[in-house]
Each structure stands twice: as structure tokens, then as C-alpha cells.
Ligand SMILES: NC(=O)c1ccc[n+]([C@@H]2O[C@H](COP(=O)([O-])OP(=O)(O)OC[C@H]3O[C@@H](n4cnc5c(N)ncnc54)[C@H](O)[C@@H]3O)[C@@H](O)[C@H]2O)c1
């Protein structure tokens with residue numbers, strides 16, 4: 010059995026003050042611009058790197074490899090990664106369980122220090138390298154890489170420590186005379202399985218990092234579309250002092266890995282972000298294995314969205330223009346590959362001509378191309394599968410009499426996976442592109458009669474299975490109140506006169522309900538609560554004279 014440390018508590022430590030990581034602009038002439046340019050150029054010149062599986066700190070080259078390509082120029086490989094197979098996954102689970110006793114016994118300030126140091130390493134020494142890997146591997150431009158791989162990841166680690174500290178301070182409010190009541194927030198028994206998506210480097214770091222911060226051990230299966238950046242995050246945690254075995258980095262074939270992990274009796278929790286159908290499949294698999302587990306697994310999943318902007322007739326000309334500009338950003342930044350991306354817009358008839366005019370004029374100014382060309386607001390979608398899927402939605406709209414493509418619509422995968430930002434107008438409230446998640450740069454507009462605002466809010470609610478993000482643009486305060494109420498359950502993140510993307514850790518805790526996930530709110534205390542199992546401890550200081558109650562006296 011692993012030796013458990015007995016560490017004296019010599020003080021209650023207070024974390025340093027926590028704030029959002031300041032964002033750099035990368036404008037021409039800024040200090041940071043040439044540094045990032047150099048990091049991207051160096052990474053392109055260096056060619057593909059080789060990434061191992063990491064188990065118990067040991068870098069393992071299995072010889073069974075996959076590759077991550079640069080979606081801006083798909084002939085270029087960003088990394089070749091070794092894949093874990095079933096026997097390595099078993100080894101990873103055994104090693105994690107071995108590492109567990111020491112890690113969960115480590116004082117909180119020491120665990121927190123690892124993540125605070127990792128955040129500082131990301132903000133400084135590794136900022137540009139991590140951003141370059143996110144740009145080249147995941148097709149983000151500089152600004153999108155900054156808000157993800159630098160700012161959000163730092164925020165997840167730092168605010169995570171702050172929320173954990175606050176959670177540990179939650180103690181029973183009452184003690185009867187001669188009694189001391191205490192609450193302990195134990196790590197889960199067993200291990201956590203983190204399965205991360207391609208689209209946010211920060212999400213990968215948080216899926217593995219948040220449970221580990223709470224004293225858990227974690228198997229982290231990254232997405233094939235984000236292995237390079239995710240491995241750098243792993244290495245940063247290692248450099249920050251994360252003990253071997255606490256997070257096992259196991260890229261590889263998703264289904265094979267999931268089959269081994271989800272069948273294991275010590276499987277304690279799934280921490281997933283990705284598509285709704287994969288999450289449901291994994292949930293069913295867990296359900297089917299329920300008799301085999303030592304504990305009831307905690308299932309935490311943030312999944313797809315069909316996010317909306319609703320405009321109200323009270324907007325003036327400036328308000329309409331703002332709504333159009335915010336729609337361009339919300340729908341097309343990072344090529345619409347944010348779970349929060351705006352995918353449908355409901356516009357009152359009286360505003361439609363003006364809204365469409367601004368939208369189409371501004372759309373014509375969008376520059377798209379490889380992300381290492383700085384003028385590009387948009388880059389490629391992640392891979393061939395995504396390209397074909399998104400093109401399928403556009404082709405469907407082109408061939409459908411109820412739909413009109415009013416901007417964009419062209420797709421070109423000759424060098425990279427480029428899909429033009431596409432605007433569709435439909436007369437059909439149940440159009441496919443109004444209902445299904447596309448996860449690409451396609452937005453569908455639906456025009457409603459000015460008098461039908463309430464019915465339209467109901468339509469927004471009833472059209473899809475999702476409830477992730479949404480925005481209401483209005484000037485009239487009564488309309489804002491009415492719309493906010495009518496749309497209450499349509500979005501876990503709701504915006505008033507702002508786009509439906511861009512949640513910031515510590516400011517807008519993120520997550521949706523219905524088909525969009527368990528809404529445990531990434532970047533908040535409530536997420537951390539899912540990775541602990543509380544123990545109530547009552548200590549008694551008083552002795553009793555006998556077992557009988559006073560009421561037994563006669
Ligand atoms: N709600 C959120 O916070 C949030 C954030 C980011 C992304 N997303 C969602 O993620 C999706 C896009 O990301 P993606 O393309 O990486 O998602 P995805 O579902 O294809 O992949 C996510 C992870 O699941 C794994 N996976 C894929 N198929 C699997 C299978 N059959 N069995 C087991 N594991 C499997 C992948 O390898 C990856 O690690 C979108 O639906 C988007 O809305 C949601």
C-alpha cells in the first residue's frame with residue numbers, strides 16, 4: 010500500500026488574489042505580436058513533433074500512431090502521436106490508483122500551488138508556444154488562440170483554486186454544546202476519466218485539471234484534433250510539479266479506450282465535453298455497467314448547442330447595426346466551431362431589411378484564409394469530416410426552395426478546409442439548419458411578424474433539443490424582461506444586447522441544460538462539487554452517565 014503522508018497543519022493559508030488573465034491585443038506594433046509570429050514561424054519550420062502516451066510519468070512510444078494535421082494546409086502534419094491500447098489503459102488505471110493516496114493526502118495549498126504555477130507558466134514562458142500549437146493544430150487565429158489557450162486556461166486553473174478554497178471553507182453552521190461538526194471534501198474513490206474536444210485547448214486542461222485539483226487522479230483522453238496543444242498543457246503541469254500518475258495522458262482510439270475505462274470497477278466519474286450523441290452513448294454504456302462499479306459514477310458533460318440571437322422590434326438603427334455586428338462575430342469567429350456559436354437569428358419583419366443590409370455589407374469585409382496570415386478573421390474548419398458535414402448543410406439549403414443563401418455558400422478543401430461564412434434565410438420555422446447543430450460558419454435567419462414576439466420566443470424554445478446559449482437584442486426594458494422570462498429555459502448562458510459567445514471564467518460560468526449537458530458550469534464552484542464526496546464528521550467532547558433517556562425515568 011502506498012505510504013500516506015501525515016502533514017501537520019501549521020496555518021490556514023490564503024490564496025493570492027485571483028483575477029482574470031489580462032489579454033494581449035497582438036495589434037501591429039505591440040510587444041507581443043513579434044513574439045507570437047516567431048513562435049508560429051518556428052513551429053512551422055520545425056515540422057511535425059512526436060507525442061508519446063504518458064503513464065506514471067513514463068513517455069511511451071507504442072508505434073501505433075495517429076497524426077494531427079494543420080487544417081489551414083492539410084498536407085502539413087503538426088504532430089504524430091502514439092496511441093494507447095487496452096493493455097496500456099489498464100496500466101494507466103493501475104498507476105493512477107497507485108498515485109492516488111499520496112495525491113489526495115497532499116495539503117490543498119500544495120495541490121493548488123501546482124495549478125497556480127502552471128497558470129503562471131502558461132501566461133509567461135509557454136504562452137506563445139501553446140498559442141502557436143492551438144493556431145496551427147486547431148485552426149485558430151491569434152485572438153481566438155489568446156482567449157482560449159492563454160486567458161481561459163489560466164483562468165480555469167486560478168479560479169479553480171479560488172473556488173476550491175471557498176468550498177473547503179463551507180462548514181456546518183451549528184455545533185451543539187460539547188460537539189464539533191466538520192465537513193470534509195474527499196476526492197472520489199477510484200479515478201476520473203476526462204474526454205476532451207478539439208475546439209478549446211483550455212477545455213482539455215480543465216477537464217483533466219479540475220478533478221485533479223480536488224485530489225482526484227485522472228485519465229485524460231485528448232481529441233485527435235488537439236493532441237499537440239493538449240500535450241503541451243500536460244507538460245506544463247508536469248513542470249509545475251504535478252506528481253507522476255496523477256494525470257495520465259492517453260491519446261488513442263476513442264471507443265477502445267472508453268470500453269476499457271467504463272468497464273473498470275474503480276471508474277468514478279466521466280468528465281466529458283463534446284457532441285451530444287457521443288455523451289449519450291457513453292452515458293448508456295455507464296448505465297449498462299452500473300452493477301460493476303464500486304460507487305455511482307458522477308457523469309459531467311457539456312455538449313452541443315443550437316444557439317440563437319432574437320431581435321426585438323424596439324431596436325433603433327444603432328441597435329440593429331450592433332445586433333448585425335455581434336451576429337457576425339457570434340456566428341463566424343473560429344468558423345462557428347464554438348459550442349456557443351450563433352446558429353439561428355430571429356428578426357422582426359420591420360427590422361429585417363436594415364439588419365440584412367448591415368449583415369451582408371459587413372460579411373463582404375470578412376477575410377478568410379490560413380491562420381498564419383494575420384489579416385484573416387476566419388480560418389479553416391478542423392478536418393475533412395467536419396468540412397463534408399458542414400458542406401452538406403449548405404448544399405441542403407441551396408437545393409431547398411424554402412431557403413435562400415444570401416451570403417457565402419462556397420466551400421474549398423483544395424489546400425485547407427475552408428468554408429465561407431454562410432448566411433441562409435428561411436421561411437420554414439422547422440428548417441434543418443434552424444434545428445440541428447452544424448458546428449461550422451453557417452447562420453440561418455428567420456423573419457417573424459413584429460406582433461409575434463412571444464410566439465417567436467416559444468418557437469426558439471421548441472425548435473431544438475438544445476439549451477446552451479442565446480441572446481436577446483432589444484431597447485425596450487419591458488421587452489427585455491418579457492423575453493428573459495420567456496426564454497428562461499432555452500439557454501444556460503443568456504446575453505442581453507451582446508453576442509452569445511465568449512463566456513469568461515469568473516464572470517459567466519458556462520454550460521447549458523436540456524440536450525446541451527449537465528450544466529455543472531465550467532469555471533465555477535459547482536463543477537468542483539461534482540468531483541468531491543463530502544464526509545460529515547461529528548466529534549463528541551462530553552461523556553454520558555448511562556444509556557437511558559431522562560424520559561425513561563418513572
Ligand atoms: N457545451 C460545451 O461546453 C462545449 C464546449 C466545446 C465543445 N462542445 C461540443 O463539442 C462538439 C465538438 O467537439 P468534437 O468534435 O471534439 O466532439 P466529439 O464528440 O466528436 O469528440 C469529443 C471527444 O469524444 C471522443 N469521441 C468521439 N467519438 C467517440 C465515441 N464514439 N466514443 C467515445 N469517445 C468518442 C473524441 O475522441 C473526443 O475526445 C460540438 O458538439 C460542441 O458543441 C461543447
Ligand SMILES: N[C@@H](CCC=O)C(=O)O
Nearest residue numbers: 347348349510511512519
Ligand atoms: N467559453 C466558450 C464556449 C466553449 C465552447 O466551445 C464561449 O462562451 O464562447
